[in-house]
Amino acid sequence: MNAQNASGHLDAWPMLRVDILEGESQARFGWRECRIGKHITFSTQRLESYCFAKWEPLVFDMLLLAAAVEFCDKTCRRSTVRWGRRIECIVPVHDVALWKSSPVNNALHDVLQFLTGDQWTVAFKPRIQPAEPTRQGELSLHNDVQAVIPYSDGLDSRAVAGILGKDLANRLVRVRLGTKKSTDPHARRVPFAAVPYAVRPYKNNLEGSGRSRGFKFTLIGGMAAYLSGSRRVVMPESAQGSLGPVLVPVGQAYEDYRNHPLFTDRMSALLKALLGQDIRFEYPRLWHTKGETIAAYIASQDQAPWLDTHSCWQQSRQASVDGRKRQCGVCAACLLRRMSVHAAGLIEPDDTYVWLDLSASEFPEGAAAAFKPEHITTALKEYAIAGALHLDHLASLWHSPANREAVSHNIFLLARSLDLSEEEISSRFKRVLDQHENEWRAYLDSLGPQSFIAQWMPRS
Numbered sequence: 001m002n003a004q005n006a007s008g009h010l011d012a013w014p015m016l017r018v019d020i021l022e023g024e025s026q027a028r029f030g031w032r033e034c035r036i037g038k039h040i041t042f043s044t045q046r047l048e049s050y051c052f053a054k055w056e057p058l059v060f061d062m063l064l065l066a067a068a069v070e071f072c073d074k075t076c077r078r079s080t081v082r083w084g085r086r087i088e089c090i091v092p093v094h095d096v097a098l099w100k101s102s103p104v105n106n107a108l109h110d111v112l113q114f115l116t117g118d119q120w121t122v123a124f125k126p127r128i129q130p131a132e133p134t135r136q137g138e139l140s141l142h143n144d145v146q147a148v149i150p151y152s153d154g155l156d157s158r159a160v161a162g163i164l165g166k167d168l169a170n171r172l173v174r175v176r177l178g179t180k181k182s183t184d185p186h187a188r189r190v191p192f193a194a195v196p197y198a199v200r201p202y203k204n205n206l207e208g209s210g211r212s213r214g215f216k217f218t219l220i221g222g223m224a225a226y227l228s229g230s231r232r233v234v235m236p237e238s239a240q241g242s243l244g245p246v247l248v249p250v251g252q253a254y255e256d257y258r259n260h261p262l263f264t265d266r267m268s269a270l271l272k273a274l275l276g277q278d279i280r281f282e283y284p285r286l287w288h289t290k291g292e293t294i295a296a297y298i299a300s301q302d303q304a305p306w307l308d309t310h311s312c313w314q315q316s317r318q319a320s321v322d323g324r325k326r327q328c329g330v331c332a333a334c335l336l337r338r339m340s341v342h343a344a345g346l347i348e349p350d351d352t353y354v355w356l357d358l359s360a361s362e363f364p365e366g367a368a369a370a371f372k373p374e375h376i377t378t379a380l381k382e383y384a385i386a387g388a389l390h391l392d393h394l395a396s397l398w399h400s401p402a403n404r405e406a407v408s409h410n411i412f413l414l415a416r417s418l419d420l421s422e423e424e425i426s427s428r429f430k431r432v433l434d435q436h437e438n439e440w441r442a443y444l445d446s447l448g449p450q451s452f453i454a455q456w457m458p459r460s
Contacts, residue, residue, distance in 0.1 A: 013119065016076035017088045020068050022128045028090075032075070032202075039200050040067045046196035048134045050227065052141065055133035057094035062223055062274065065091055065122075066216045067197045069112065073212035074201040083254045085118045092127040099124040103273035111266040116211040117254030141191050146171040147232040147282070148192070148224045150217050152178060155309040155337060159297035160236035160285055166300050172234075175224045177217055192224050214258030215267075222271040222279045233281045235259060238290040239432045240336055240394065242283060247403075247410060248393045250386060261286075261417045287428045290336060291343025291439050298344065307348065311337040318380055319354050321368045329353025330366075330380070332387030335453075339391065342446060343439040355384075359451045366452065388453050395437040398430055 019027040020034050027033035034040060042063075050059060072087045079085075093099050112120040149164070151157045151174035165172050175192040195216075221233040235242070237259040245256035257263040264281035271279040285293045298304045312319055312327035312334050319328040327334050334353065341348060350356055351368075360366035363384065364376050397403050411429060415422045447453055 012079075012082060014076055014079055014085045015087075016072060016085065018068070018072050018075070018090070020064070020071075020089065020091045022092055025128060031090075034068065034071050036064070039071060040064070040197060041200070042197045043194075044134060046194050048136075049191050049193045050196055050223065051134045052136065052191055053227065054136065057131060058098070058274065059223055059227070060131045061091075061093040061095070061099070062219060063197055064093070066219050067199050069122075069212045069215055070199045071201050073116065073210070074199070074206050077205050077207045078209060083117050083252065086121075087118055088121040088123070090123045090125055093124050094127055094130060096124050096126050098274070101273070104270070107266065107270040107273045111263070111270050112215065114266055115214050115257055115263055141173070141228065142170045144171055145173050145228040145230040147230050147234050148173045148175050148221060148228055149234040149236060150175050150177050150221045152176075153308075153310040154236075155306060155311055155340075156238060156241060156285070156290065156293065157236040158306055158309050159293050159304075160234065162297045162304060163293075163300050164234065164284070173224065173228055173230070175221055177220075191228065192220075195220065209253070211254075211256065211258065214263060218264060218267045218281070219271075221281075222267060222275075225279050226271070226275050226277060231277060231279055233264075233279060235264065235281055235283050236285065237283070238285045238288055238293045240290055240391075240436060242286055243410070243432075244390070244394050247397060247406070248390055250390065262413060265417055287432050289343065289432060289435050289439060290340035292435065294340055294344040294346070298346070306346075307352075314380075314383075318375060318377075321351075321354055321370050324351075326354050326368075327352060328380070329355035329358070330384035330387065332383070332390050335384075335387045335391060339439055339443040342443050358453050359447045361450045361452060361455075363452045385456050388456050389458075391436075391440050392457055394433070395440040398433040398437075 017028075017031040018034050019031040020036065020040070021027060022036055036042075047060075047063075050063070068089055068091050072089050076085050076087055091099075098104060108122060109120055112118070112122070146168050147164070149157065149161050149172060151161060157177075161172065161174055173191060176194045178194060218233070225231050225233045242259045242261075245258070246260055246262075249255045261281070261283060268279055268281060271277070288296070294306070297306070310327060312329075313331045314328040316325050319326050327337075329335075329338065329352070334355075338348075338353075338358070354368055354371050355366045356368055357366045363381050364373070367376060397407060407429065411422055411425045414420075415425045418425070444451075444454055444457070
């Protein structure tokens with residue numbers, strides 16, 4: 001989808017201009033300030049986990065850019081009637097000539113516009129003071145790192161890291177995606193222990209679509225691959241998480257490419273322009289469902305801890321019972337998780353989710369008894385309906401004449417991206433979509449025809 005065609009003329013898009021500031025410098029007239037040390041803060045200890053070999057100002061600049069993009073993305077609310085926005089940002093960097101060069105400039109704007117569906121103009125200015133170098137310390141990094149994997153509390157990253165780690169062991173480096181350091185006692189001083197910055201945008205009317213997370217996490221993963229010498233980033237998403245949001249976008253929203261090869265192709269081009277090295281993004285589970293990935297993980301391990309992983313999109317207020325945070329159980333991510341756990345033949349404890357019983361005939365009846373009724377909102381129900389319909393739409397996609405052209409177009413683009421024939425991509429598409437359909441229908445059957453989920457499904 002072309003973002004401008006989908007969202008109307010550029011002049012009607014919401015507009016934001018942000019000046020990233022050092023020290024006491026002042027923002028340009030009419031521009032919103034984003035001050036380093038206030039709105040963007042860096043952790044010295046976490047920076048050391050990125051600059052463990054030598055201090056590279058370029059690495060700091062890349063992290064600052066990721067933070068600036070996140071600040072802008074969260075600060076500029078989307079319109080209720082159109083998707084796109086116009087965002088301008090000025091970022092202080094050490095090497096202005098590099099950042100203003102045509103290869104970097106073109107690749108950066110290409111990747112941001114493709115990912116977010118917005119019109120970006122990112123400019124660069126020289127730093128007033130060089131960023132303070134971190135100290136170098138001894139960190140635990142294998143001499144023969146083969147790949148890095150972006151690692152969160154999610155089930156996909158846990159499973160894929162477990163599958164690959166069986167052969168690669170400590171040659172696979174886990175790059176933490178959160179701002180909190182791992183609680184693992186063996187991870188006291190390891191590379192990439194946590195995202196080394198925090199972003200504090202203005203709190204009024206924050207934008208929640210969060211497409212810039214894809215830029216943040218792939219840029220950080222690419223830097224980790226560069227710094228570790230591996231040159232490979234393993235993307236852990238399975239088919240539904242990578243292909244599904246593009247094949248079945250939500251409402252009138254721009255397609256979500258955050259975990260898609262067409263986006264990481266563009267990230268590779270940006271990293272090449274900045275670092276002068278080829279960074280490859282790989283998708284080992286692209287043609288498998290999440291259920292198949294979980295099953296493969298369980299089969300590969302003597303012990304495969306997975307119950308403590310987290311998939312839910314909801315905030316604590318919508319997903320807490322008796323003061324303890326759970327997963328909501330009904331957002332798109334939770335429904336995919338529950339379907340996939342069922343497909344893998346596993347069972348989760350009753351207190352995993354707020355919505356304990358998806359077989360209930362009415363939506364409110366499925367929630368835990370202690371969940372406050374005022375938190376069962378219309379918005380929460382609409383999230384649940386959208387998530388269920390997304391999985392159902394994806395299950396019928398291959399057989400739908402209305403979607404044939406869109407599927408064919410995706411096959412064509414992926415064949416070019418992955419350097420495979422269209423016939424091979426088509427075969428893989430059909431197999432994984434058939435598998436998803438089988439898992440979804442089996443899960444619906446397990447809930448019974450009276451469940452509120454089943455009642456939301458279109459009648460054939």
